[in-house]
Amino acid sequence: MDWKPDRNDKKPIYKQIVEYIDQGISSGLFPADSLLPSERILAKELGVNRSTVVSAYEELQALGIVERKKGSGTRVSTDIWGGSHKRVPNWGRYVEDGSFLPNLPLVQKIRTEIQNNNLVNLASGELSADMMPTEAFQNIFSSQPFLESLGYDHPLGNKALRHTIVSHIREYKKIDTDASSILITSGAQQALHLIVECLLKPGDAVAIEDPSYCYSLPLFQSAGLRTFLLPVDKQGANPEDLLALHKKHRIRMVFLNPDYQNPTGSVMSISRRKKFLELSTELGIPIIEDDPYSLTSYNGEVNPTLKSLDTNGNVLYVSSLSKIVASGLRIGWIIGPPQVIQRLADAKQQVDFGHSIFPQWIANEFLGSEYIHSHIKLIRTQLKLRRDEIVLSLEEIMGNQIEYLNPAGGIHLWCKIDPSINKHKLLEESIRNGVAFVPGAILGSQKGYVRFTFGRGEIGLIRQGVIRFAEAYCTVKKD
Numbered sequence: 001m002d003w004k005p006d007r008n009d010k011k012p013i014y015k016q017i018v019e020y021i022d023q024g025i026s027s028g029l030f031p032a033d034s035l036l037p038s039e040r041i042l043a044k045e046l047g048v049n050r051s052t053v054v055s056a057y058e059e060l061q062a063l064g065i066v067e068r069k070k071g072s073g074t075r076v077s078t079d080i081w082g083g084s085h086k087r088v089p090n091w092g093r094y095v096e097d098g099s100f101l102p103n104l105p106l107v108q109k110i111r112t113e114i115q116n117n118n119l120v121n122l123a124s125g126e127l128s129a130d131m132m133p134t135e136a137f138q139n140i141f142s143s144q145p146f147l148e149s150l151g152y153d154h155p156l157g158n159k160a161l162r163h164t165i166v167s168h169i170r171e172y173k174k175i176d177t178d179a180s181s182i183l184i185t186s187g188a189q190q191a192l193h194l195i196v197e198c199l200l201k202p203g204d205a206v207a208i209e210d211p212s213y214c215y216s217l218p219l220f221q222s223a224g225l226r227t228f229l230l231p232v233d234k235q236g237a238n239p240e241d242l243l244a245l246h247k248k249h250r251i252r253m254v255f256l257n258p259d260y261q262n263p264t265g266s267v268m269s270i271s272r273r274k275k276f277l278e279l280s281t282e283l284g285i286p287i288i289e290d291d292p293y294s295l296t297s298y299n300g301e302v303n304p305t306l307k308s309l310d311t312n313g314n315v316l317y318v319s320s321l322s323k324i325v326a327s328g329l330r331i332g333w334i335i336g337p338p339q340v341i342q343r344l345a346d347a348k349q350q351v352d353f354g355h356s357i358f359p360q361w362i363a364n365e366f367l368g369s370e371y372i373h374s375h376i377k378l379i380r381t382q383l384k385l386r387r388d389e390i391v392l393s394l395e396e397i398m399g400n401q402i403e404y405l406n407p408a409g410g411i412h413l414w415c416k417i418d419p420s421i422n423k424h425k426l427l428e429e430s431i432r433n434g435v436a437f438v439p440g441a442i443l444g445s446q447k448g449y450v451r452f453t454f455g456r457g458e459i460g461l462i463r464q465g466v467i468r469f470a471e472a473y474c475t476v477k478k479d
Contacts, residue, residue, distance in 0.1 A: 001037070001045050011096065013048055017056035022065060025076055033078045036066065101218035106427070106442050114436050120465030122390075122452045123436040125213075125262065125411065126327040130458070131382050133325060136371040137362060144365055148357050155345045157184025157333070158360040164368045165333055172295060172376075174308045175317065175335065183341045184355050185348065187332040188292060188320040189217075192255075194344045195288060195316060195334070196223050205249040209237050211414070211444025213262040213290075214255050229445060230254070232261060234405060236268025239275040246283055253286050259303055260293040260410025263443050263451040267408065273306055280314040287315045292323040295376055297409040298384040313337050321363060323411065323455070324379060331355075331363045383411060386454040386462060393466040401473070411455030414440075419448025421476055426450075429472035435465040 005016040024030045036042070039057065043050040057074050060066040068074045102108070114121050148158075156162060162179035169175040185191040192214075200206065202224025208214040210229035220227050228245045230237040236258055245251050256276065258268035280287050289306045297303075307317035313336075320332030334344060348354065366372060387406075390413055394402055403416040423439040430437060440449025452469075454462055 001042075005046060005048065014052045014055040014059070015096070017042075017046070017048075017053065018059050021056070021060060022063075025065060030076050032076050034076050036074045036076065038073055099222060101222045103218060104216065104442060106424075106439060107216060109427070110436055110438065113431050117431070118434075119431065120435040120461050120468060121456050122454065122462070122465050122469075123438050124456045125453050126322065127324075127379065127411075127455050128458055131379050131455075133366065133371060133375050136366060136369075136375065140362060140365045140369070140371075146361060148361050150357065153354050153357055153360070155349055155354060156180070156182065156341065157355055158357065158364065161331075161360045161364040161367075162333075164364050168367050168372070169319075169335075173291075173302060173305050175305060176308075177335050180338050181335055181341055183334045183345050183348065184360060185320075185332040185334060186330045186352070186355065187322050187327075188290060188318050189332075190348075191318045191320075191332050191334045192217070192288070192290070193219055194347050195253075195318075196220065196225070198343050198347045199286075199340070200225055200252060204252040205245075207242055207245055207251050207254040209255070209257060209261065211263055211440065211446070211449070212255075212257060213443065214257075215444055216442045232264050232266055234266055236261060236266050236272055237276075239272055239279050242276070242279055242285075243283075246279075246285065251283075251285055253288060254280075255288045255290065256306065257290045257292075258294075258306060259291060260296060260407055260412075262293070262410070263412045263438070263440075264414040265405055265407025265410050265412050267303060270304070273304070273309060277306060277309055277312075277314065281312050285314075289315050289317045291317065291319045293410040295324050296380060296383055296411070298380055298387070299408065300377075300380060307335060316340065321367075324376065325363075325366065329359050329363060331359055380409075383409075383455060385459060386457055387413070389459060389462045390452060390454045390457070390466060393463040397466055397470045398473070411453055413452045413454060415450050415452060417448055417450060417473070418477065421448070421473070425476045425479065426472060429476050430469055433468040433472045435468040435472070437469065 003020055005013045009016065021030060021036070030036065037045065039050050039053045043053045057066065057068060061068050065077060066074050067077050110123050113119060114123060159179060161184060162182045165182055166177060166179055169177070185194065196219050200223060203226065205226045205228060206220065207228050207230050209232045211232060226249065228249055228251065230241045237256060242251065242254055258273060260267060276287060279285065287306060291305055294302050294305060305317065307315045317335040318332065321329050322332065334341065391406055394404070401417070404413050407413065423441050427439055438451040438453070440446065440451060443451060457465065
């Protein structure tokens with residue numbers, strides 16, 4: 001047998017053997033009823049353990065491709081193409097071969113655990129139910145007649161909503177734009193996905209913050225992009241690092257989250273914001289500004305966004321209602337040059353034929369009412385209470401075992417812990433103890449960090465979550 005498994009391939013060797021034999025059967029290399037090599041002989045030929053071959057043959061048998069009989073060996077099924085034999089597609093191979101990569105295993109585990117168990121949830125990046133404007137929505141439903149068409153809406157999104165967003169961001173964020181420069185998306189994540197898929201090509205180099213939410217997204221790797229990291233400190237990412245990266249790698253795009261950054265909670269200084277814009281103009285590098293949190297500032301002061309400072313049209317601005325109104329509403333938007341917005345809108349039309357009218361209608365009614373003003377005041381007050389509870393609890397319960405930047409807005413607390421602690425064991429033990437968090441390795445390259453998200457936590461339960469985490473921490477540290 002000339003073929004050998006590729007030991008540098010991330011795919012398990014037994015899976016490679018399954019695919020090789022399956023393809024050989026399809027091509028006629030291994031005819032129906034032919035005897036395949038014994039487990040011992042094939043293991044020797046391929047230079048693998050016999051157990052690896054056993055696993056491969058067992059999977060082939062489960063798929064109905066081969067028949068195994070003790071004392072007779074392993075044969076290709078005699079009815080592999082017959083009418084009585086129903087061959088099951090190798091779904092495992094299809095799942096692995098898809099070009100869009102799955103979430104990291106740790107991310108999948110956290111999501112599964114918080115859905116299936118009654119945990120103190122310090123992992124999910126959303127508001128708690130008591131901060132969502134349920135009563136205001138009910139009032140809108142009962143007092144405002146729904147008169148919108150139920151057909152496909154405008155490719156850019158509902159026109160009334162886009163005009164309302166123009167007024168909203170002018171009032172709160174000092175961004176001047178018009179409705180033709182706005183695309184409504186299914187949250188900020190779809191916005192990022194559209195930008196990556198439509199404006200970049202495989203092999204392009206992009207810069208993302210380290211740590212950052214973008215670090216956890218497989219969409220960059222799925223698109224074949226090369227990602228380079230911009231370290232984040234108390235003043236956010238440093239534009240000098242972008243300049244250094246560009247000289248080496250010719251950066252095509254940079255992704256920034258300047259206000260109450262996820263996960264560090266840091267705020268980019270005004271001088272750095274201006275320098276990033278200068279570099280963008282000088283080097284021709286577009287900036288993607290992700291701004292989910294700027295309105296959550298606890299003192300009510302909103303920093304100037306990069307987009308509000310942008311006089312050359314270099315910034316694509318992404319925001320949503322997920323972190324300030326309701327995550328399930330799935331209303332986000334991109335603001336940029338009309339030709340870019342049209343390109344992204346065309347792609348969105350290919351995916352979903354445009355956004356559902358119902359969430360757009362309620363979002364328009366809510367943003368255009370007095371409810372939004374009182375609601376923003378509410379979430380600022382409530383988030384500060386939750387921030388204070390988690391900070392005080394960590395100080396009292398964990399003391400100098402943990403370090404963090406005390407955020408002035410947002411919903412995240414980025415904590416430094418002992419880097420020698422195994423992140424998998426800590427997460428497992430914490431979940432057993434009844435609390436979920438996000439290991440720092442999901443969000444950044446440095447070891448020894450965890451992210452607590454307090455926006456979802458309930459007053460009183462946040463402290464209980466810290467107690468449970470501290471117990472898990474001590475248990476793992478002793479091991």
